[in-house]
Amino acid sequence: MRGAREKLQWASKRVTTLQEDIAYSLFGIFGITLPVIYGEKKQNALGRLLQEIVARSGDITVLDWIGQPSEFNSCLPAHITSYTTPPCALSSLSEDDIQTQVSSLRKNPDVVDLASELYDRLDNTSAARFANCRLHLPCMAFRVTEVSLRHGPSQETRCKVKADGLRDLLITTKELNIHSRTRPVNQTFLLVRPWDRSLLELPDFANLLDDTESEGDYRTPPSSPSDDSPSHSPVKQDGVDLELRALRLLVRLGQPFGAFLLARQRGGEYKRVASDGDIIAQVKDVSSVQDLMDIKTIEIL
Template sequence: MSGAREKLQWASKRVTTVQEDVAYALFGIFGITLPVIYGEKKQNALGRLLQEIVARSGEITVLDWIGQPSEFNSCLPAHITSYTTPPRTPSPLSEEYIHTQVSSLRHTVSAGLASKFYDQLEQLRAPRFANCRLHLPCISFRVTEVRRRRGLTQETPITYRIKADGLHDLLITTEETLVQFSRARPTQQTFLLVRPWDRHLLGVPDFAEQSDFADDTESIGDWTEPGSPIDDSDELPGDSPVKGEPGSRALRLMVRLGQPFDAFLLAQQRIGEYKRIASDYNIIAQVKDITSVDSMDVGTVEIL
């Protein structure tokens, strides 16, 4: 087993006599040393383990689960059994498809805009925890409508129809009651659909290989100034069909971002602080038009 998510899936069926040992018994498997505090809540023990895995590896796959949210942090599960379901594996894109899409994007997206978007994502730092709060780098989309499906007023859990700027409409099933609103009936509560940022899409080294994990001062709504121009001579692996063409790395990234992705629904609690709304199914979202990068907000959001 190579990845953290695969190990958690294997461990999800284990049973221990003492509930805290569900987490403690995995310390060695993940090469982690943490205080053993018998008497603490099972959710707290599991939360401490999971936050350490994220902090050390930067693996956002740890956040891929279905079930009840933890009291430790809403982006983590209350029970390890939430990892029983295998993670969704996106279908790989053929080199021919990527090359065709890149050629098409050259006629619709300016090289400068694509490079600026690439730079903003490249500058995002690793996900990290601080005081049980997750600072998650992501691409966010503001939700513009939340409506309960008609004719299903007695159902539990509840299915909502969600609209968000830049995304196709989608359905979300949850046991939580959400505030219903639309553009005609706005509400003071803010919802976001976010795509947790996976740095592997850039083809750069893992987070564990990077040395600078300083505090990330970015927040949703604040765009980072672009850095140095992209050196297109340093292409991603497999980029040979378009190697050397201006902005090819940025355009290839946009092609990948145009594919369906696993999203989180976040509800604002206070200014700058959000809570993840747990869903009974994976939330699969897709952008309407990948060329409309201005509808995608890049930054780091704080999740309680």
């Protein structure tokens, strides 16, 4: 088992005599030492474990769950059984498809500049962290402009959500009190994409470069020197030019992603609105994504 989410799924059906032991019994598996406080709430024990996993590893896959939110923090589940369902398998592009889109984007200098600026901002974004049971979550935020009611099963509220820059999507939840079919958004909502540094990771280019270098798909050819301008070659990082890294990031940001719906509280913090299914969002136009989203760190209760 490689990631925290996979380990939690494996442990999600565990039954213990004392409810706190569901969390305590996993300390060794995650290499964590925390105070054992018998008599504390089960949600508090699980919350302490999960926040320590995030703090030590930066692994935000523990935020991927379906079910009831915890009193400890709304981005964490109340019960470990919320990890029973495997994470939603999002479709991913093949390397050939990424290469094709990168080649197309390179033809537009404005898009290249956008991608480079976006890469720099995200590369310098800090990791998620907890402080006093509050999650400080780096993310890409999209402003929700409309929430409208859709008929669903008896106790479910199916909401059609519109957000700047995103395709419309349906969310099934019991946590939104909407009594009319349509209404303007009086409360402030955000749809956010938690920032995952794995989006900056590259495949093994050792073989890819050998196969494609002649086609110019993975390298930016140096501009020809002239009398008016000095010779130039692309900046390299780990043997791969930064322009390529930035364009690959832009392509990946254009694919469907798991989103959180956040509701702003009176104090300015946010709470996660738990849903009864995965919230899968997608940007409308990847070339305008930076104009429509806000890269920020949000404090979540």
